[in-house]
Amino acid sequence: MTKPAAPRRHLPTSPFKAPATPAPKDFAVSDQVTHDVYGLGRVIAIEDGVAALVDFGSARMRILSPYAKMTKL
Numbered sequence: 001m002t003k004p005a006a007p008r009r010h011l012p013t014s015p016f017k018a019p020a021t022p023a024p025k026d027f028a029v030s031d032q033v034t035h036d037v038y039g040l041g042r043v044i045a046i047e048d049g050v051a052a053l054v055d056f057g058s059a060r061m062r063i064l065s066p067y068a069k070m071t072k073l
Contacts, residue, residue: 025067027052035061036069 010018027033031043033054041056051064063070 024049024065025070025072027067027070027072032073033070034073035063035071040073 007019027043027046029043029046032040033043034040035054035056038054038056038059038061041054041061043052044055044060045053047053049065051062052067052070053060053062054070
């Protein structure tokens with residue numbers, strides 16, 4: 001199994017636009033969220049910039065930042 005390639009850095013002399021970095025998602029305690037794998041849940045705790053603890057009903061999961069698969073409703 002090979003490791004995934006590292007993203008290429010943007011050269012300042014490149015004629016192409018630099019890739020846009022997505023804005024970090026911000027969640028607060030009691031926000032209702034949906035997750036691509038776990039479904040509907042509610043944020044019960046936040047570790048600033050590190051993770052969010054979410055109650056999905058059947059399980060409590062610690063979702064790590066950047067929360068790629070989680071969306072606020």
